[in-house]
Amino acid sequence: MTRLIRLLSLLFMVALPAAALAQQPLQVDIARGNLEPVPIAIPAFIDAGGTDGRGGDIAEVIAADLVSSGLFTTVDERAFIEEIQDFNLRPRFQDWRVINADALLIGQVTRQSDGRLLVGFRLWDTRLQEQMVGLQFVTAPENWRRVAHRVADAVYEQLTGESGYFDTRVIYVSEGMGPRGEPVRRLAVMDQDGANPSFLTDRSYWSLLPNYSPSAQQITYVSFLDGQATTYVYDLESGRQEALFASGGAGLARIDPDGQSLSARFSPDGERLAVSIELQAGHDIHLFDLRSRSLRRLTEHPADDVEPSFSPDGDRIVFSSSRSGGSQLYVMNANGGDVQRMSFGEGRYTAPVWSPRGDLIAFVKQHNGQFSLGVVAADGSGEERILYQGYYVDTPAWSPNGRVILFTRGDRGREGTEYEIWSVDLAGFNLRRMPISGQSSDPAWSPLIE
Numbered sequence: 001m002t003r004l005i006r007l008l009s010l011l012f013m014v015a016l017p018a019a020a021l022a023q024q025p026l027q028v029d030i031a032r033g034n035l036e037p038v039p040i041a042i043p044a045f046i047d048a049g050g051t052d053g054r055g056g057d058i059a060e061v062i063a064a065d066l067v068s069s070g071l072f073t074t075v076d077e078r079a080f081i082e083e084i085q086d087f088n089l090r091p092r093f094q095d096w097r098v099i100n101a102d103a104l105l106i107g108q109v110t111r112q113s114d115g116r117l118l119v120g121f122r123l124w125d126t127r128l129q130e131q132m133v134g135l136q137f138v139t140a141p142e143n144w145r146r147v148a149h150r151v152a153d154a155v156y157e158q159l160t161g162e163s164g165y166f167d168t169r170v171i172y173v174s175e176g177m178g179p180r181g182e183p184v185r186r187l188a189v190m191d192q193d194g195a196n197p198s199f200l201t202d203r204s205y206w207s208l209l210p211n212y213s214p215s216a217q218q219i220t221y222v223s224f225l226d227g228q229a230t231t232y233v234y235d236l237e238s239g240r241q242e243a244l245f246a247s248g249g250a251g252l253a254r255i256d257p258d259g260q261s262l263s264a265r266f267s268p269d270g271e272r273l274a275v276s277i278e279l280q281a282g283h284d285i286h287l288f289d290l291r292s293r294s295l296r297r298l299t300e301h302p303a304d305d306v307e308p309s310f311s312p313d314g315d316r317i318v319f320s321s322s323r324s325g326g327s328q329l330y331v332m333n334a335n336g337g338d339v340q341r342m343s344f345g346e347g348r349y350t351a352p353v354w355s356p357r358g359d360l361i362a363f364v365k366q367h368n369g370q371f372s373l374g375v376v377a378a379d380g381s382g383e384e385r386i387l388y389q390g391y392y393v394d395t396p397a398w399s400p401n402g403r404v405i406l407f408t409r410g411d412r413g414r415e416g417t418e419y420e421i422w423s424v425d426l427a428g429f430n431l432r433r434m435p436i437s438g439q440s441s442d443p444a445w446s447p448l449i450e
Helices: 002-008 054-068 093-097 141-160
Strands: 012-015 038-041 072-074 103-111 117-125 130-139 169-177 183-191 207-212 218-223 230-235 241-243 261-266 272-278 283-289 295-297 305-310 316-321 328-333 348-354 360-367 370-377 385-390 392-398 404-413 416-425 439-445
Touching (some): 103 141, 130 141, 169 416, 183 207, 230 261, 261 305, 272 316, 305 348, 328 348, 348 392, 370 392, 385 392, 385 416, 404 439
Parallel strands (some): 038 072, 038 103, 207 439
Antiparallel strands (some): 012 130, 103 117, 117 130, 169 183, 218 230, 230 241, 261 272, 272 283, 283 295, 305 316, 316 328, 348 360, 360 370, 392 404, 404 416
């Protein structure tokens, strides 16, 4: 992980001069739902020498990112008429319009004297014959995939008006079997497109329910390393981890020896954690200050208050609670005051997560033996919107732009329920399985990597 951070620090970008004034005439309205994908042509980036053929690789990753959003489709390269040979010449737009390419992305890769790669691109509107955006990146050769994701993010932002989510990572639980047939739950991390997977924890203990910090440098997760459910803080750069709560005072704070701490989530400023802790009469929400290492109890109710999640401004917390008889969603101020119930439908409501945009809260609903993934307005107005229904659903996680949700999906298999991570957009379309080998669950989506 330290090596990754060092590579990321070598990447920067500068703007390229536009050949015409950018007017953003080609725009994708992603709020409309089931859209006809915008056709975009992405020829292999020009290899200007010494790049080991990375031009084609970069173009392929960009195309895969954009297609995965469900908003774009790529024009088959066999239909191309013009062969792009000079990055700085205006394309022959009629050759691209005749094959129905609304947008054209061209690029060039050059190895500089210091060994780093210079990657430049231009996005063209073929109808108005205007350059929409042009940028260039400089990075270490081994970091070429990050450049491709950054280009895809820039294209997505230009054509939708919203930030992209491709230059991100996903931490999840890899589920498997140990050498003696025992179940194993390990934390793993990968790029959002499934590339570069690696393990963070070993087989000696279960790891569950990871969550990212706002800086993407730390995570929290629940471990059974000490024999009970305990929240850990894991530094991704150093690999150092420690228990947030421990009965002997060895961790960051003390709790009752018989208590358990469940999944914790960071506040937007990264300085606090909201966590559910079991004391003597059920679970309650607590606020833990990472600087002072002080613990403050926010709820005190005989029923279980669990699964807290901060609003993007840090002023409120949503959580699930059985205080009304069955599990429902509640919202309170970040100091524990003004608790308000916000779900009133039939069934059990669990796993609430506040959208990064602040407008919606995702949740899981269980009713009549069926699970649903849904969203509801954060202010309690309007009706809930169901995005997916299935045999089993759990642990929703938002993309950093608040337009896509990852979730755990379980389906009947030959040896019981089989778990995988899927994604769906806010319109309930573009349902996709994440490219993960083996069973997986509990996704956590990072912010955009700086």
